[in-house]
Amino acid sequence: MPNFQSETVEEKRNRAATIYGLLSKEYPHVTTFLDHGSPFQLLIAVILSAQCTDARVNLVTPALFGAFPTAERLAEADHDQVKGLIASVNYCNAKTEHIIRTAQILVTSFNGQVPVEMESLLTLPGVGRKTANVVRGQAFGLPGITVDTHVNRLVNRLGFVNDRDPERIEHQLGAIWQDSIWSDFSTQLIVHGRKICDARRPKCDECLLNELCPSAA
Ligand code: SF4
Structure with missing residues (x-):
């Protein structure tokens, strides 16, 4: 020893x-435990997973991403409709705000794409270093x-x-x-x-x- x-x-x-x-x-x-089909969807799933299990997030994201698959679509979403889709996730009210606002910032500042830089990711609502590192690692293969x-x-x-x-x-x-x-x-x-x-x-x-x-x- x-x-x-x-x-x-x-x-x-x-x-x-x-x-x-x-x-x-x-x-x-x-690999990540959160189901997703794009870097944008991974980002949204990771925001939803704060204080919540991955399994719970995976239960709500099929309907959420079915209705709002891209930043452009989520940026224009109705708050109550989104909240209804993620109602079983902890802090669904705040997370609804965060993901719609995040989508809006992606559209206005990042051409609808998820940025790779840590500093840019940290400007998004609901995104801290943990979320940013998951996205950088799992979506972009960055350390x-x-x-x-x-x-x-x-x-x-x-x-x-x-x-x-x-x-x-x-x-x-x-x-x-x-x-x-x-x-x-x-x-x-x-x-x-x-x-x-x-x-x-x-x-x-x-x-x-x-x-x-x-x-x-
Ligand atoms: S990693 Fe955890 S389970 Fe493994 S020996 Fe250390 S304390 Fe025990």
Whole structure:
């Protein structure tokens, strides 16, 4: 078992690469869990997924994207009709505002397309760094570290960081992980967190990372 207490940055980087290799074999086809047919639809689905399960979002998006498949169509949508379509999603009122306004900004400022730059994405209502990184990684194949609740928990348990602030974690991980693995590694950790490294009852005895994890019980 490595001595995690005295681990150098280089050793941490190597351990991250080893863990990424193991998770890549365990979860070879990771992708976003949100159904979508375009970068625009992914952006809208990720906005809807805040404080809500992906499964719930996937239940409402077929009808939403059936009625409003593009930024142009959603930009002109009736508020009450959209709200009715996403009524079972948490904070549906605020999210209705956010997605219609986002669509309007895409039309007026970005030619109806989703921008790739982080700074541009962050100007859209309901879009924070987590959402922007998911879109950049999954829609455009760009490096992006998604720090959701699972990634936050796992990177702390795995000893990559000792911090709970998502933005600081993102920057700290960026210094340890190679940028070519950012998107996939984030998604693998989300899957592993859901399946094995549960918030309350991590299944350390079943975990393929237990030799590499300072929190292994
Ligand atoms: S060994 Fe335990 S704490 Fe560490 S990643 Fe696996 S399940 Fe989580």
